[in-house]
Amino acid sequence: MLKQRLLDLTQPLRQKGSFAQNFFVTFSGSAAVTALGFLLTPIMTRIYPPAAYGQMAVLNAAVSNLTLLTTLTYQSAVPLPKTKEDALSLMQLSGVLSVGSFVLISLVLLLFGPWITAWLDVQALGGWFYLLPVLLLFYNLSLLLSSWYTRTKEFRTRTGADVVATVLGRAFTIGSGLVTHGHPGGLVLGDVFGKFTTFVALLRSGVHREWGELRRTFSWARVRKAAHDFREFPLYTLPGTYVNTLSAQLPIFFLTSGFGATVVGLYSFSVTLLEIPVGLTGSAIAPVFYQKASELYHTDLPRLRELTLNIYNKLLYVGIVPLGLITVFGDWIFKIAFGARWEMAGVFTGYLGYYYIFKLTSQATGNLYTVLGKQRYLLLTNLLLLVTRAAGLAMGVYLHNVDLALLLFGVGSLACIFLIDMHILHLLGLPVVRIALRTILLLGATLLLLKGLRIGIESVFLKA
Secondary structure, eight states: OHHHHHHHHHHHHHSTTOHHHHHHHHHHHHHHHHHHHHHHHHHHHTTSOHHHHHHHHHHHHHHHHHHHHHHTTGGGGTTOOSSHHHHHHHHHHHHHHHHHHHHHHHHHHHHHHHHHHHHHTOGGGGGGGGGHHHHHHHHHHHHHHHHHHHHTTOHHHHHHHHHHHHHHHHHHHHHHHHHHTSOHHHHHHHHHHHHHHHHHHHHTTTGGGGHHHHHHTOOHHHHHHHHHHTTHIIIIIHHHHHHHHHHHHHHHHHHHHHHOHHHHHHHHHHHHHHHHHHHHHHHHHHHHHHHHHHHHHHHOHHHHHHHHHHHHHHHHHHHHHHHHHHHHHHHHHHHHHHOGGGHHHHHHHHHHHHHHHHHHHGGGTTTHHHHTTOHHHHHHHHHHHHHHHHHHHHHHHHTTOHHHHHHHHHHHHHHHHHHHHHHHHHHTTOOHHHHHHHHHHHHHHHHHHHHHHHHHHHHHHSOO
């Protein structure tokens, strides 16, 4: 009886290619990556100072911006074509853009490198900054290969590559830090090695078998046709995604000019830790859900509504307690886990923790603008997010108050991302008012309970 019950419960997991099995595979790999990240991060924070993380944050921001501008987001369209021929054309187009941008940016750095490093205030990186084109190339190609595996539902392949890259990349970063005595160049080396490992693992996991067909069918006419057929991505998806990326990186640029590399490093580290649970669920859910949503939109819209709301609610339940704890107890957690010099990073997480709850739920909604063919809304909503964040940060920098800057950034981000989530659910025809009220009540009650717990602990154990 019990055996049959277990078989019934696990039947979806044993069904090859099912949503449940694909999710379980990606979630298991993401959980392993997350666990490794948590285990190794305390070691890294005792090797690298906050200023090193600040320099690396600026370099990563440059890579993120250039990735969007150089690929024109065509690689994200690979799962959508009905025919393999069209998907291969998109692969060819994205590959040409990736290699061409590597050559172009390498030339730009050779000609204007010193001026660019001074403008970005990353002189402490020295010659390591010139690895930017290499980082960009491996990252662009890895995104392209990941999109191919999303199309072919080979989620196990993608997950395995992430685990291998995390282990080797973190180990290399720690080793480089010990050799360089915490120089930010060690972080750069570790990032290059991690991105290279990801690319090689993805390439050797099956997509290399398509190389013959990619080469045989390549023609500039096919590349131009792919660029034209999927022009909505550079016209709508690119601006919206770029504005979203830029708005997420605003603190790095504002804090660099207003408060220096150490504050940027503390902020960057706090965000890195907050991104771990979001990345865990995002890398597990987003590609699987994107593929399934694309399929259900054309075949079973009621089922898509049901699936979206179900995932939204579950992500809310999963994130509300751990991210609530980070919001209320962040300074204590960071001081104990990573050392006293990182305590302020824990304070910053308190300003951002509740926003990350809604960033977590957006894993169920983020790709739906694309699936629904509403890319123009992606641009408009991200512009709202950009303006709101910039206004809050500008006020904090003007008053030279970093706490105020990040508090306004966090509250503004929370409000905007919540409204965006509700708008997407509205487009699907879901009861938004009821969902919104329930969400607000649940979050408010949790925050009050955790805040009361902190006040109680302080009054009993931390009395002067």
